Amino acid sequence: MSSFSPGFRGRARSLADRLPPGQYPTEQFPVLSAGPTPQVSTDTWAFTITTETGETHSWTWEEMMDLPQQDTVTDIHCVTRWSKFDTPWRGVPFDAFFEDVETSADFVVAHSYGGYTTNLPLEDLLDGKAWVAHTYDGYPLSPEHGGPARLLVPHLYFWKSAKWVRGLRLTHEDEPGFWETVGYHNYGDPWREQRNWGD
């Protein structure tokens, strides 16, 4: 018998293989943001990759929509402990953006409208693992969930899937982003429960 929380029973245990440690499943789509929601128009939206040499590659909304589109259905995991199964997205895989980008950088810092940043190893964006997502469940992505477009990096905690994304900066050195600077783990693998510094 547990010495903690006597009488606590909890919910069904059947999700164990699909739920990372310390997470619980939700049917809702909660929101985590550090500040107000930026209102970004697709008329002025642009996505820019800046390489370590300063070379830039930019796409307008229409140019982004002309790139190869992919549908993906995936589980997402928020560091605030909810997980949501089978979320349906449409977007552009990063492999399409990087087709003509020459780089030897190992890291990226994603920048968002509104000033948010987050850092990732470049390899975590490539080989079909990540997208710029603009559609959720068949509808344009709403502003509070990061619309018009956000990163979708479902194998990491969801703060890495930067909302309102406007660009990537490629770097040789790993540069901690917004949450990574105030206490969140630098990498954020939900299956290794990398929530906070030191985890």
Place this chain on the structure above:
Amino acid sequence: MAMPLAWRRARLDERRPQTATARTLLFTVPGWPGHLPGQHVDVRLTADDGYQAVRSYSLAAPADADRIELGVQAVADGEVSPYLADDLPTGAEVEIRGPLGNWFVWRREQTEPTLLIAGGSGVVPLAAMIRAHREARSTSPFHLLYSVRTPADIWYGEELTDHREPHLDVQVLYTRQAPPGSPRVPGRLTATDLEKPAARLEPTSPVYVCGPTGFVETAGNLLVDLGRDPATIRTERFG
């Protein structure tokens, strides 16, 4: 490399009702490292078969040695909150990990006028800021706008509404039903509600907004429309 945060034993000393479904829980946590107002903790429950469930709860008061205070709103059909609100026996233990969150915090060194905007149980971390402000005898103006459905939904009762502190203003906004004689017609937060409080702020003054997602979205958008710099608005959402 930072040290991992430890899970600590936490004994429930006392439970106080706040509303029909909201509770204050007072725990003793030996070895508690202290925290900043606005921070939260993870609470871990363990069932007899070893199954564990973890949820985050805001700290409602500044650190008092190894005593901490949490605010728990029982969510209908919730896995954890109804147990904490009503079933965990006094004297029994849970595990707690924290403090967490280094962004939605107020520090006593801050001197600018500060606006706090709470929706429902979003008042909990803001109450910690108000209590810390009081403990520090801070003379920086604090203004709380607190949106609740009815008078019965107010947390911390007279401590908030019957205050006599010169540097704290509290204004309750009722969305469904206001006390008799209230000048404001019950309804959701509007630009009019925010105009005067926002006018008292300096350009760099922080605004802290905590509540359900829809409430925080509305408040954030209204503040930006009133010309507040988005970088000065800190938000914490739930649900």
